[in-house]
Amino acid sequence: MGCGNKIFFWLDKWAGDYSLKEQFPSLFALQSDKRCLVQHRYILSDGHIHWTWGGESPITLSETARMWEDCVNRLENVQLNKKSDQWLWKQDENREEFRVGNLRSELDGISMLPETHVLRWLSRIPKKINCFLWRAVLDRIPTRDALVIRNTHIPSVLCVLCNTRNESMDHLLISCQYAQLVWTTISLWVKIPLPRYLLSVVGLLEYIEAHSSSQDKKKVVYLIIAATCWTLWRIRNNVIFNCKTTHVSRAVGDIKVLSFLWVKARAGKTDLDWKECGEFSCFK
Structure with missing residues (x-):
């Protein structure tokens, strides 16, 4: 995770083993922009991260507000920085940035039928x-x-x-x-x-x-x-x-x-x- 410019807020698995869509399906259903990026859902102020709802429909029901609060609490340990997001993969016990050329080299080394x-x-x-x-x-x-x-x-x-x-x-x-x-x-x-x-x-x-x-x-x-x-x-x-x-x-x-x-x-x-x-x- 970098600044969240390549990761979907609701659809990708970036805050736990499950996507936020799977963890909070009711909130996801209320979202108008279901493919929004992480960087569109937070504001940095004095080094603190403030997560924003961002949906066209404001949260009015107390039950929905509690779910959004639970969602924000789930994101407390997420670390962000000014760098671009990177997709990493594991190769030879080392994590490195994903590149198609590296994947091709890996596949070429696999014994085929x-x-x-x-x-x-x-x-x-x-x-x-x-x-x-x-x-x-x-x-x-x-x-x-x-x-x-x-x-x-x-x-x-x-x-x-x-x-x-x-x-x-x-x-x-x-x-x-x-x-x-x-x-x-x-x-x-x-x-x-x-x-x-x-x-x-x-x-x-x-x-x-x-x-x-x-x-x-x-x-x-x-x-x-x-x-x-x-x-x-x-x-x-x-x-x-x-x-x-x-x-x-x-x-x-x-x-x-x-x-x-x-x-x-x-x-x-x-x-x-x-x-x-x-x-x-x-x-x-």
Whole structure:
């Protein structure tokens, strides 16, 4: 606590383990400015702190006046100074001012789930697609296998794209015959041959991370992988909900269009020409 210029008088926990809103709900209900700051509710005079009601409605009832007196008594031990308020947090047993950079360093030191080390959060990919790929890596998308595990009644657990194997996340996005044809074409486009033993999204991302030469190419290929997984998921949903199938060539075309639009609009490459999209080098 400094001068109270960043702390809400009623809403924050600054005078005990509970906020004043929770300690004195009747007083809070009478307040017109419920988001007032601490510095708006006191006056310093000769080194003494005088707390002010500040509400538009004056305190008239004796019961309300007693509650306000109790509230003021609760604030007797609060110390104020002329410095700005600071948010402190505990790190390595030392309290220090909160900074986003320090929080990022702390999070980077936490061991993640083994599967998530392959994920990148790229600004050039829409947030919805970043979240989708994250959920796919953790096997948290509602495939037919996942729905059965959740005791959801469905007519069949077979993959709607090949009708030969159960529709798990890795099967749908990687090992399905339809998906394999799409990935084969995509691998030729990005000029990275994909081995047959890749059977999971995590394995695919690990392979790309290990075999791409530069960081820029890794980011672009990651973007294309995200576009491919998202397109396969949309095709699957289109078959289930609209009874419409998509030819492999059309799927590949949709992936290229998505990749082109994301790089052009979100990566700032406004000079990117669609006519050159057939050559993967134009994305670099």
